[in-house]
Amino acid sequence: LIIASLTISAILVFFIVPLTIVFFIYLTNILLLIYQRNNELKADPLSDVWNSVRKTIASFWDIYARIWHGYELHGVKNLPEGPGILVYYHGAIPIDYLYFLSRLFLWKKRLCLSVADHFVFRLPGLRLLLAVTGVIPGTREECLVALKNGYLVSISPGGVREALFSDESYQLMWGNRKGFAQVALEAKVPIIPMYTQNVREGYRMFKERRFFRQLYESTRLPFTPPYGGLPVKFRTYIGKPIPYDPNITAEELVEKVSKFLFSFQTKAAVQALISKHQTIPGSIWKALLERFDKRRK
Numbered sequence: 001l002i003i004a005s006l007t008i009s010a011i012l013v014f015f016i017v018p019l020t021i022v023f024f025i026y027l028t029n030i031l032l033l034i035y036q037r038n039n040e041l042k043a044d045p046l047s048d049v050w051n052s053v054r055k056t057i058a059s060f061w062d063i064y065a066r067i068w069h070g071y072e073l074h075g076v077k078n079l080p081e082g083p084g085i086l087v088y089y090h091g092a093i094p095i096d097y098l099y100f101l102s103r104l105f106l107w108k109k110r111l112c113l114s115v116a117d118h119f120v121f122r123l124p125g126l127r128l129l130l131a132v133t134g135v136i137p138g139t140r141e142e143c144l145v146a147l148k149n150g151y152l153v154s155i156s157p158g159g160v161r162e163a164l165f166s167d168e169s170y171q172l173m174w175g176n177r178k179g180f181a182q183v184a185l186e187a188k189v190p191i192i193p194m195y196t197q198n199v200r201e202g203y204r205m206f207k208e209r210r211f212f213r214q215l216y217e218s219t220r221l222p223f224t225p226p227y228g229g230l231p232v233k234f235r236t237y238i239g240k241p242i243p244y245d246p247n248i249t250a251e252e253l254v255e256k257v258s259k260f261l262f263s264f265q266t267k268a269a270v271q272a273l274i275s276k277h278q279t280i281p282g283s284i285w286k287a288l289l290e291r292f293d294k295r296r297k
Contacts, residue, residue: 017229028057029129045131058102065099068231070291073103075238083147084190085180087266090156090163091199092226100236113146115155119221140183147187155180160222168200168282170274190241193269197235197277201287203228232287239273
């Protein structure tokens, strides 16, 4: 009984924080529905009418970020005033990205549209939250329209695959995904790399098993649950923009070579951020101790 109790307790500790995050996300959507009904709002979810409730949501997640992960955001000055594509490394749970969105809105009153995997839009009960926070499926047309309207658009080329099967080595799992580079070239906007230190020490996936990999590749659904939720130090670093080259001709924009070079440059920039700010392999113990390291401020 003692062994069974300890085992159950350990399991609960490992999964309780990820489940708490899911609970807060759904609670946020419920509050949005109440706000919409009480104010009889029918406006576009991306309009400024929703800014007051966006500020409330952002404030909640920013407080959570400060308390649980001592969250810091560095390099906001590297974001362009106009449109651009933000490319980031995808942790097991992209809670760090939610922290970034919240602080960006509080600091700059700026909404960054987020490209999400299709399965996210199949999750029940999150439709309004996704709309108000600017989560989009990320087709080429939608991204181009968003950039034309002056938005920042963010994407993780590794996506769910990177979340599930990368590990404390922080390996980028982008494969041959270069669609974001094509959009950036067509829209003539810069690409900005972003990475969060210790994101894999906060939340992890179980080591890859062939069965789960095959299951994901055949269904494109994340069946492997994340675990962890330790209060390690999170620091998000925004790198210097990779500018659009005005000398590239219209013909070159559609060439696969140009798209590949642009994609490789972005991947190198994200990898450089990881190499500069992350101990490889990641260490949960060191990440916890960094909560008390004032020299890194």
